[in-house]
Amino acid sequence: MRGAPVNAVVLIDGPSGAGKSTLADALRLAWPGDRVPTLVRLDDIYPGWGGLDAASALLGDHVLRPRHKRRLAAWQRYDWVREQPAGWTPVPADLPLIVEGCGTLAAAHEPLSDIRVWIGADDALRKERALGRDGDVFREHWDQWQQQWEAYCARESPERSASIRLTAR
Structure with a gap:
């Protein structure tokens, strides 16, 4: 992360099962120096299976904007x-921040972040991974989640705002 601001904000987005959590964990462990980044997972914020857009808004309102203004930031x-x-x-303002999850690369978040990562993946591969990870709980809600995801992508064009683009294999 040479050249990144001391309190860099890294956003990682992509479809379910693409590898966002795995990348975020690896990035956090490999972060240089002794300032371990705070990691926020949107999975902990989504207000239910219909909450992709709500979590994206909550991230901006309670974490990214306040932190950008050097105010108290926190997520519920x-x-x-x-x-x-x-x-x-609480989200410490004096540490780097990594946020991962579907909805992090909303257009409003671009000026509030330093590095924006998009992870793409083949639909069959990511569905296999996501259902393998979350099982029947996610299977029941897959179509609902996919509709929200597609609407978010059509409206926000998150891949276009990425400064780094990866493809899961």
């Missing part, structure tokens, strides 16, 4: 079991 966890919002987690 969604309790998937109780199907309701849960506790808040």
